[in-house]
Amino acid sequence: MQEVARVAGVSISTVSRILNGTARVSREKRQAVQDAIAQLNFEPNRLAQSLKRGRTMTVGVLTQDIGSSYFNETLQGVDKALANTGYAPLIVSGHWDTQDESDRIRLLIARRVDGIIILYGTLEPEQILAYTEQVPIVVTGRRIEAERACAIDLDHEAAGYAATRHLLDLNHRRIAHIKGPEEHRDAVQRFAGYRRALSEAGVDYDQRLVVNGDFREPSGLLAVMELLRRGVSFTAIFAANDQMAYGARLALYRHNIRIPEDISLIGFDDLPSSSYTTPPLTTMRQPLFDMGQTAAESLLSIIDQKRVESMRVKAELVVRETTRRLT
């Protein structure tokens, strides 16, 4: 900036004023400065600006896996909401590791982001509450009560219930479930919904119909193989997420079991690719994009000193072609 000022023959405060439109400046000087800026290819140093202003115009986003469509759809929503606001996202990944997650959050705080969005993950609410002291936070996938924080959550129990209910409504009674990991609270809630639906419908819970998975494709494949090995009969499968449903679908294909003629299959999430499996997958749609967008908007409001309510969104049943009525 020194340099620009020198070339334009003005003081650096004048340059600053022109850059920010903070005050009126004479035409000639303005022109001179703009010429100097163009000539020197000058770009104001945001670090210094932030240091001075006390705002970085950056929001940190803690994701768990940059490779997963699940997270990335949410990120897209965040990106959309941030566009044209002057804020830029600083995306970091916790890799589903509590230690890693804390480290990343601390990094974000050290970089003085103006706010943080935490997408799921394994951090305890108390832990997050503590960070709330230092920076506004919006979380998804859990509830939280604090001054400068809010949560956007989905009722996974109800959604698990709805998925199972759909199968029940189609006259299925022998419904297998491929569970998500024990440590995911969402997964256990979906499972709880499954059991409640069963019990309400007067269907006995059969433990042999439930197999553990880890939310990834291979585990879905393995789960179906296990089910087949057990020799237990079933007419439908509820997979706790779409990725495992893909794996299950492949295992079924390998055994020449047709979908939906022989077995009905329902997933959870509605990933973009789920409309393009063959046949297209029936699933519980999570409004991931919207949640990301809302999270970002809420965060900006909090930063803006406005009060924001936590909210709960709903999953929606998307009936496509992998479920069929039993006659």
Next chain:
Amino acid sequence: MQEVARVAGVSISTVSRILNGTARVSREKRQAVQDAIAQLNFEPNRLAQSLKRGRTMTVGVLTQDIGSSYFNETLQGVDKALANTGYAPLIVSGHWDTQDESDRIRLLIARRVDGIIILYGTLEPEQILAYTEQVPIVVTGRRIEAERACAIDLDHEAAGYAATRHLLDLNHRRIAHIKGPEEHRDAVQRFAGYRRALSEAGVDYDQRLVVNGDFREPSGLLAVMELLRRGVSFTAIFAANDQMAYGARLALYRHNIRIPEDISLIGFDDLPSSSYTTPPLTTMRQPLFDMGQTAAESLLSIIDQKRVESMRVKAELVVRETTRRLT
């Protein structure tokens, strides 16, 4: 830091020294400072550090679409390479828009990132060359010659050739091609490879077998519908990327055309989900993860004042179950 120094009863330089291990400090003072840090929940301001040191320990990554697995696999590679180096990625998206891309790059420069990785996109090499004056750059998907820059590229023409060649080797002669967008240089190169393979094999080029797509699923579906509408006969399809292959696969399914019994299908990219389509997709594998990793490593080397050579990687044919020999 003032505060920490005051609480610990030392000067701020001592605090700094302890934070950075720059010099030996007596046990008592060290202890006092560490206590103060813990007590105040102090986290050094990275902005100020960067401003002072002239390094932000941040590398900018220009991607085009945070929602796409294609880019995200590359990002994962970058993330992996950056882990434990002290560098953090600042990911921004250009949304396939030249203006947007320039804006993002300028933003990254304004934020004084130590280097930039540009993943594909529509920026002209000359344009990038200009930015090279201001910051080290590694690009993928194009070639570039500059002091503090390097490129990691893949020979898409050769890969398009190999894909077509595979079909030819399986005795297919009527091979349709679903093209990528004209403005993607990769797409036109893959198409060029397709034509070369055909011509080398003495197969006449038939324009009616080629349909335009936009690299996304729906266009693959539409492409097959168009092919069918044209009433032109074909026994195999080479889709310019996996996503369009998914769309094509669904269209075929709708028309009760079996894969690979009736039609062979080959994609391009080998996205993670391609092992889980039914049947699993034969495709040209791009080492996306590795490319991301290499890009990041190269960038760090350049930042480290080392000379780095541009390099060319190769796509690899992954034969799965959607292609079959014609007898």
Next chain:
DNA sequence: CTGTTAGCGCATTCAA
């Protein structure tokens, strides 16, 4: 071993 001091690049208050 430790404290004092001079900037890093910018925004802004205070004078002029």
Next chain:
DNA sequence: TTGAATGCGCTAACAG
């Protein structure tokens, strides 16, 4: 309208 001066939080001489 404009310029000089101050400080944002930190590091790195420099001097003790």
